[in-house]
């Protein structure tokens with residue numbers, strides 16, 4: 218089975234702030250009994266200062282769900298409501314010295330409970346738009362919902378293309394059959410039974426490629442690459458992260474992710490998103506990879 | 515404190531006698547049994563006696579009906595694929611909704627290739643309906659595959675009756691008896707069972723050795739083709755040490771089968787009664803009147819199985835669970851869902867599976883440890899309210915209604 222960090226085990230066996238909170242004025246309930254996770258987060262917020270004075274939780278779930286809940290309450294106690302909303306899934310996972318890929322959803326649940334509790338405190342209604350699928354690619358933590366969305370949005374037809382867009386399938390290859398099933402299902406749903414294929418070599422090219430010169434010089438390419446990175450930076454900074462270009466080798470673009478993004482389970486997803494933008498901007502199939510994968514010579 | 519192992523349906527400890535029997539086959543008896551010289555002949559003789567030991571435990575008529583394989587999964591795959599290949603005019607497999615993934619995953623894959631798979635439903639106690647079964651038997655059916663005993667609940671299926679019914683219609687019958695062999699009496703020569711799978715590591719032999727029993731005269735197509743080992747029915751140089759070990763383990767199992775159904779059963783019953791007497795909102799799953807003597811699967815409502823296992827593990831107690839988290843999937847065990855166990859209980863199912871190595875003191879320690887663990891986790895659960903009642907739909911005002919379902 219998975220390895221839990223000592224920190225996870227410690228918070229599981231000795232959870233902080235567990236149990237009901239009588240004087241709570243913000244309560245968030247999230248989760249699903251079907252997949253065995255449910256969390257109630259209770260906040261006592263000082264209405265004058267907006268500081269979270271107490272945070273308690275009750276959790277139905279596995280070891281990491283309980284540990285994530287405990288960690289969340291510790292992190293947000295003493296924060297203002299606004300500051301607490303800046304806490305990311307990754308902050309929760311980092312606080313616990315990491316979570317196994319199968320368990321990252323536990324930290325996601327913590328963040329959602331926080332949003333729900335704050336909404337409740339403010340008299341708003343929080344609506345969850347997050348859908349979670351079965352984990353398909355364990356190497357890069359990509360789930361079925363994400364693969365299906367990307368396949369649909371980009372009209373993908375092969376495992377190779379899915380790997381280019383999402384990284385799923387780029388590791389041990391155990392999930393190729395699962396990816397093929399998703400491709401077959403989406404194909405069946407397409408009007409015309411999937412006859413509409415993107416051009417075989419360059420799935421993202423159709424429109425974006427046209428205005429570009431047929432062959433970019435390497436200076437032009439790097440300029441475009443930098444522009445793309447610039448465009449995603451604000452998004453990464455919101456999550457306390459950043460990205461830098463390290464090297465371009467043919468169709469491989471090596472970058473470093475910094476801050477909250479580096480080494481995290483979401484790194485693959487982040488790079489997948491950046492990669493998609495690169496492909497669109499450059500009009501060619503490229504791979505965006507962490508600099509750690511750069512061949513050493 | 516010595517750890518307490520109550521996860522014998524997952525795997526068992528290799529009996530020291532079995533270890534001693536197999537060790538020489540890594541050292542002095544290293545020969546290939548197919549060889550003519552003395553090195554090979556010695557090993558060949560040992561395999562022959564191991565085959566006889568397995569034959570005896572299963573009550574098979576001929577020793578040639580025993581085919582050694584690498585595991586229970588291989589035996590299951592071989593049986594199903596052989597039945598389909600040998601009868602190309604038949605395209606249907608009948609099985610049950612609660613089989614081990616070794617059967618179900620293969621069947622789902624076959625469905626993609628156009629085969630028809632009919633899965634028998636089970637009731638709340640995990641029992642199938644023989645009338646429904648009978649109505650499915652027709653000339654399109656190549657094979658029925660039903661487990662003898664369920665690995666999660668221990669529930670026993672009436673496979674002997676089912677085999678008779680299939681036989682009467684000219685349909686082959688296979689049973690996955692991986693959990694049953696060594697725990698309940700089996701006498702294949704007096705049944706109509708055509709094929710049976712067993713796995714060494716469930717009966718105190720090592721991992722990586724299994725058997726497919728194939729009744730004489732049953733049409734067969736090998737899975738692995740190559741050399742003439744196992745009369746060409748399973749090519750590949752024999753796992754001699756594993757086979758010798760399995761033979762010895764079968765002999766021991768036969769000697770201990772009464773003990774399984776008296777001593778082990780009594781300890782299992784004591785454990786289950788001891789826990790249920792102290793813990794409310796908990797119930798045993800499966801057909802408790804008709805199950806393996808070593809298995810107790812208890813659903814603890816409103817808490818989650820992995821959390822229970824981690825707490826038990828801290829107390830040195832090893833068990834297993836049907837929760838989604840322990841399986842790494844998004845849903846709890848397919849066996850619990852097939853029985854219609856509600857999600858609030860299915861996630862908290864905990865399986866205790868004993869062996870003849872467990873002692874009275876161990877069982878008493880577990881009975882003493884479990885109630886506190888359950889209480890501690892329930893205190894954390896939003897579905898549980900302080901006065902000991904569940905925060906289910908009844909607890910109207912304060913009921914827990916999470917934002918996504």
Ligand SMILES: Cc1ncc(COP(=O)(O)O)c(C=O)c1O
Pocket residue numbers: 523524584585586587588614616661663664665690692693713714715722724
């Ligand atoms: C009912 C059943 N069938 C098949 C298997 C698979 O056996 P093996 O691990 O030897 O492949 C198991 C083991 O978990 C089992 O319980």
